[in-house]
Structures are given as structure tokens and as C-alpha cells.
Amino acid sequence: MNPDHDRLFRALASLPQIEPHIEWETRVLARCHAEIIRRASRRARAGRNLSGAGIFDLAATAALSIYLAAVLIETAGLLH
Numbered sequence: 001m002n003p004d005h006d007r008l009f010r011a012l013a014s015l016p017q018i019e020p021h022i023e024w025e026t027r028v029l030a031r032c033h034a035e036i037i038r039r040a041s042r043r044a045r046a047g048r049n050l051s052g053a054g055i056f057d058l059a060a061t062a063a064l065s066i067y068l069a070a071v072l073i074e075t076a077g078l079l080h
Contacts, residue, residue, distance in 0.1 A: 046054070
């Protein structure tokens, strides 16, 4: 180790100890839980509504299903 490391370790040793703030941690935890619940309920409501991405997903699924049905009909026609 060089002298710079010793100086750094002495400076680190002189830093004050971190003390937990129970009230602050409790408030932060409550805010985090509230946000998680809010986002989960928003996702649940979005899942029930057929708006936005839900409509797009439904339309894309319908289009692909129709295309697949047409491909299968053409394939069946070629085999007979």
C-alpha cells in the first residue's frame, strides 16, 4: 500500500456513523407500497378495458388468425 491509501483509510475512519431513521424509512416504505398498489390497480383496469394496446393486440391477433386460416385453406386445396 502506498501513503495515499493510508490517508484515504484515515479519512474514511473519521466519517460519522450512519444511523437509521426509522420514521423516514417507514414513510418511504409506505410510499413505495402505495405506488406498487396504484400501478397494479391501473394494470388491472387496463386489462379489463379494450383500449390502447389492448385493441391493437386484439386486431393483430384477429388479422393473424384470418391469415393463418387462409393459408390452411390454400394448403388443403393444393393437397386435393
